[in-house]
Amino acid sequence: MKKFNQMESNLITDALNYYVAHLESEIKAFEETGKTCIFAPGFYPMIKEELVSKVKEMTKKQKQYE
Numbered sequence: 001m002k003k004f005n006q007m008e009s010n011l012i013t014d015a016l017n018y019y020v021a022h023l024e025s026e027i028k029a030f031e032e033t034g035k036t037c038i039f040a041p042g043f044y045p046m047i048k049e050e051l052v053s054k055v056k057e058m059t060k061k062q063k064q065y066e
Contacts, residue, residue, distance in 0.1 A: 001058075009059040013052055020048045 004012070023044045030037050 004055065004059045006059065006062070009055055012055050016048050016051055020044045 023039075024041060027037050027039060027041050027044075031041075
């Protein structure tokens with residue numbers, strides 16, 4: 001399986017951070033209206049951390065020059 005380069009890894013990670021922040025704000029706004037959401041606050045950040053670690057595992061390692 002082909003691995004991500006550093007730019008692709010950073011793009012995926014940044015997109016996950018942005019999307020999770022957006023989802024968390026939606027959950028907070030939803031709960032402020034008095035409704036309960038099927039997903040609790042903190043669920044998406046937990047999933048994001050798992051995905052980020054998978055992306056890091058699938059990223060090419062930087063070459064070390066001495």
